[in-house]
Amino acid sequence: MLQTGVVTALGTMSGTSLDGVDAAVVHTDGISIHGIGPSSYHAYSEQEQVTLKAHLGRWQDEDCTKAATIVEEAHMTVMQPFEGIDIAGFHGQTLAHDPGGRGTHQCGDGARLAEALGYPVAWDFRTADVAAGGQGAPLAPFYHFALAKWIKAAAPIAFLNLGGVGNITWVNPACDDPADPAALLAFDTGPANAPMNDLMRQRQGLGYDANGDIAAQGRADADIVAGFMKHPYFGKAAPKSLDRDAFSGLAQPVMKLSDADALATLAEAVVSSVAAACALCPTVPQTLLVTGGGRHNKTLMSGLADRLACNVARVEDVGLDGDMLEAQAFAYLAVRVARGLPISSPQTTGIAQPxxxxxxxxxxxxxx
Structure with a gap:
């Protein structure tokens, strides 16, 4: 059994952007944050990214050996230098996610990591939730609740993660327990960086539009954005979740546009989807704290600030590390898993009960 009280947990995240593995330490009892420790990052090579992307959409009954080996070895590389770890949270690499259908598939074997590292590893975080009728995502909201307490938020706030896919967590810090029905609402907002990154790779051989500089030079196509917002997903009630490629059809309408106009259009689609998400929140948050790679995109950030009726800020503005929040979340969740505490609720994944x-x-x- 995991020792009682505050422990040192190491969390990892290999996200839908497929760029690499984040690792971060959190000192926690699984309820409150007692400190945030060091972090590290290990990038996938270009060839590893190509291999991982080729495995997207594959399920557990298909051959994913090459992808699993890449994921496991990258995690061991980034995790081994950390010392004094009591438990780790290993998310793995999502290859397919179809709640209500085939389920969810995070590639990578936590048992292999535990054997190599010599301490317990919590893993396979999403399967039970999906099997019980939940969306299996997002899972960071319980950590966002703890963070709202950590930064001493006095009014409802929201965390917006702009990774490959966007997701939002509305938090009421007046509640005492993240499983309280009034404490949280969380769901995927729509595509975020993935369509823009894919376009940059296809057209310019680059991983992303640095700072949103190219998008800033373009003009969004309002008709394409309006058509995008007619997607059935936006009419669904929250909570709800997406696969990385659920909006892959968005690439076709922007093919006729210049690079700048295409990126501006994709950025405006993200802004519109976030605005629609904010409209589903129980109340307007006092502040929208943006994390994930999208917070570096000035075109996205200015678009959000112009569109939304709340303050928009990067998480760094309140002393947090936007590159590591997801990894920190799985450190925190690892302790909750070890102690049998809920990691999802009706308000986060749509599960029937916490x-x-x-x-x-x-x-x-x-x-x-």
């Missing part, structure tokens, strides 16, 4: 999830892998060299 539920624990995940599995714990232990090596032969530890009994924690």
């Amino acid at each position: 539920m624990a999830g995940g599995r714990i892998a232990r090596s032969c060299n530890n009994t924690g």
Whole structure:
């Protein structure tokens, strides 16, 4: 069993952007944050990214050995230098996500990591939620709730993660428990960086539009954005979740546009989807704290500030690390998994009732 009280947890995240693995330490008892520790990052090589992308859409019954090996070895590389770790949270790499259909697939074996690292590893965080009728995503909201307490938020706030896919968490810090029905509402907003990054790779051989500089030179096509917002997803009630390629059809309408206009259009589509998401929140948040790679895109950030009726800020403005929040979340969730605490609720994944999830892998060299 994991020792009682505050422990040192290491969390990892290999997100839908497929760029690499984040790792970060959180000191927590699984309820409150008692400190945030060091972090690290390991980039996938170009060839590894190509291999991982080729495996997107594959399920557990298909051959994913090459992808799993890349994911596991990258995680071991970034995790091994950390010292004094009591437990780790290993998210793995999402290859397919179809709640209500085939389920969810995060590639990578937590047992292999536990054996290599010598301490317990919590993993397979989403499967139980999806199997019980939940969306299985997003899972960071319980950590966002703890962060709202950590930064001493006095009014409802929202965290917006702009990764490959966007997701939002509305938090009421007046509540005492993230499983309280009034504490949270969380769901995927729509595509975020993935369509813009894919376009940059296809047209310019670059990973992304640095700072949104190219998008800033273009003009958004209002008709394409309006058509995008007619997608059935935006008519669904929250909570709800997306696969990375759920909006892959967005690439076709912008093909006729210049690079700048195409990127401006994709950025405006993100802004419009976030505005629609904010309209679903129980109240207008006092502040929208933006995390993920999209917070560096000035075109996105200025578009959000112009469109929304709340303050828009990067999480760094309140002393947080926007590159590491997702990894920190799985450190925090690892402790909750080990202690049998809920990691999802009706307001975060649509599950019928708050539920624990995940599995714990232990090596032969530890009994924690």
